[in-house]
Amino acid sequence: MKMSLLWMIATVCLMAPASAAQARSAYDGSWDLVFVTQRGECDPSYNFTVNISDGIVTHPNLVKFRGYVAKSGSVRASVTVHEKFASGTGRLTATTGGGRWSGHTGSARCSGYWTAQRN
Numbered sequence: 001m002k003m004s005l006l007w008m009i010a011t012v013c014l015m016a017p018a019s020a021a022q023a024r025s026a027y028d029g030s031w032d033l034v035f036v037t038q039r040g041e042c043d044p045s046y047n048f049t050v051n052i053s054d055g056i057v058t059h060p061n062l063v064k065f066r067g068y069v070a071k072s073g074s075v076r077a078s079v080t081v082h083e084k085f086a087s088g089t090g091r092l093t094a095t096t097g098g099g100r101w102s103g104h105t106g107s108a109r110c111s112g113y114w115t116a117q118r119n
Helices: 002-022
Strands: 029-040 045-053 056-058 065-069 074-081 084-092 096-105 108-118
Touching: 029 084, 029 096, 045 065, 084 108
Parallel strands: none
Antiparallel strands: 029 045, 029 108, 045 056, 056 065, 065 074, 074 084, 084 096, 096 108
16 A cells, blocks of 8 residues: 555656646747737837746736737737726737737727737
């Protein structure tokens, strides 16, 4: 009994690092984003950098930022800063990406497109 338990623990310990390594996303790293407003009263453009780790998109200064990149490159994200909110979808390739976004600032609605470039 003790020996089989020992083997199970050893197997789990050996498999855990392999699973963690597989969790990495092909899109992991730093990305520069540009959001361009095509309709509405939002600022003409927004620029910032995000980080992708294991398919999760984060920004160090935006606590209300959520994003996810699927293995296929499909991306979905949303951000809230004070009275401004935006959400978008799109697709990433190995080095670039783009898609559509919509949102509001106060009561004004706006929408446009976004582009991404890997750093």
